[in-house]
Amino acid sequence: MEKIGIVGAGLIGSSWSAIFSSKGFDVVIYDSNKNVENEFKKRVETFLEELKFIDNKINIEDSLQNIKFVHDINYLSNNCTFIQDCSPEIIEIKQELFSKLDNSCPENVILSSSSSGMPISLITQNLKGKNRCIISHPVNPPHLIPCVEISPSLNTSDEVVNKTKDIFGKIGFSIIYVKKEIDGFILNRLQGALLNEAVKLYSEGYASADHIDSTVRNGLGLRWAFMGPFETIDLNAPGGIKDYMQRYGNMYLNMEKNNKILPDWSETNAIKLEKERREILSTDQLLKRAQKRNNMLKSLRKLKKDLNEEVIN
């Protein structure tokens, strides 16, 4: 079993710690701030309880025993075979971290980043060991959403790609292999396409923010909980996806062709959207709603398990 090193004990780092430890991996967690250890432990325990709801076989005590919190990053370099960066999303911080790790880790150690937007080639452009560097991008909250994007650069070796896939496969994650580097990878491009259209429909006055949301949460999203866009249309025409594409392709193509305005991400529009959202959910309820979201996600994961719709790679 690989020994997993995690840099950064925030939300993402805590989440990775919970999922890896629950699947029997040894986890070493490092954070430059020494005062976060207690908070980290409490968070990991909560996450492990959520994971146990989905998979009753998980032993919380054993999982916690698998995690070691250290205050010296060199402990990771000397003891781990796979290091997952969960540092802040700031390019200079990540470049410095990867440079440090590349200098201190033996050659066989894989250096992976949770970055949601930066290509690994940008983070590692000046490194000797860029061949061992890769993106493994999770979805928030990672312990409840079993999906990771593996995005290598042209320099990343096949061995590193395969080993990374293997590690995330062992924790039951769906692996999205991004064959060529692209801004936003696959997940945030799909999310971005939906968001950009939602922002346009809102700012052009076609529907309220809540009605646009409701189209997803009471409409499209019910199918998307179980199947992606291609499978959805495969089942929405009698003859399958080719039949559907012939029937409706022109409609979708024309939507794109005639959709020339850019989405309005300005502060003015953000203030309007903020106002609409705060009428539905006040600021002091945000955290509570995020907890409810996690409750809903764990229930949906359990449901999908009961329906034999778990991740298959």
Place this chain on the structure above:
Amino acid sequence: MEKIGIVGAGLIGSSWSAIFSSKGFDVVIYDSNKNVENEFKKRVETFLEELKFIDNKINIEDSLQNIKFVHDINYLSNNCTFIQDCSPEIIEIKQELFSKLDNSCPENVILSSSSSGMPISLITQNLKGKNRCIISHPVNPPHLIPCVEISPSLNTSDEVVNKTKDIFGKIGFSIIYVKKEIDGFILNRLQGALLNEAVKLYSEGYASADHIDSTVRNGLGLRWAFMGPFETIDLNAPGGIKDYMQRYGNMYLNMEKNNKILPDWSETNAIKLEKERREILSTDQLLKRAQKRNNMLKSLRKLKKDLNEEVIN
């Protein structure tokens, strides 16, 4: 209680019949093909059983008693107060049907269409009674996805809009009010945005069709089952949606700015996608998978009910 007339006893007509009858409405169904009655009844029974799974209070026998199948469309004109068109998605057929109904129905009868793409102004442009015509567009399968788009034209009266909202509110549907006519309404524009991006990522070679699907079914779709794109980002930055828009707005804006290629809906690409899908699901399994989809949807609806996440208008 309004008496609902439904034109067309296919999938959509059967689905509307099940949901309206289960909520105590009298339903009169008409189809120009007299041989479909048995098939229709069997389908409605199946749909009612699925609805009963979600809401145990539904009485299948009583619901079936609420439905009357007729072979003369004039019966609808003379007896119903709200008529829902579920005829084929062909403009000439819909124009002829609406013209016929407009001539034969008393003035107070609302004429509504399930059309997924045609604006009501196009269907009713030459009609005297265009003020009583409206789109009420469902999501497939309508009895399991509680969402309807209400899209009036500039000619539709406010009274008709309000009465239509009221009727769909009574069957517990989420009402998406489309304030101005637009191709694809809200739902298919959102679906189209995701599909167009998925088609691009596939044909430009960034990921396999199944990996793109998996990004949704094991990733984004889990959240979208419970919350729309705006609520999702409202919970994904510490300070809410405005905070999120300030952090990531430029990333999404640049994705759109730099995304100049058109999605490839050609036959060549359709054949490639068909091949990938058929390796995962053979043609003879399509129907079975659609049934499984319905099973999953009803389980998810039940779960959302148990979690107090049902439709609120």
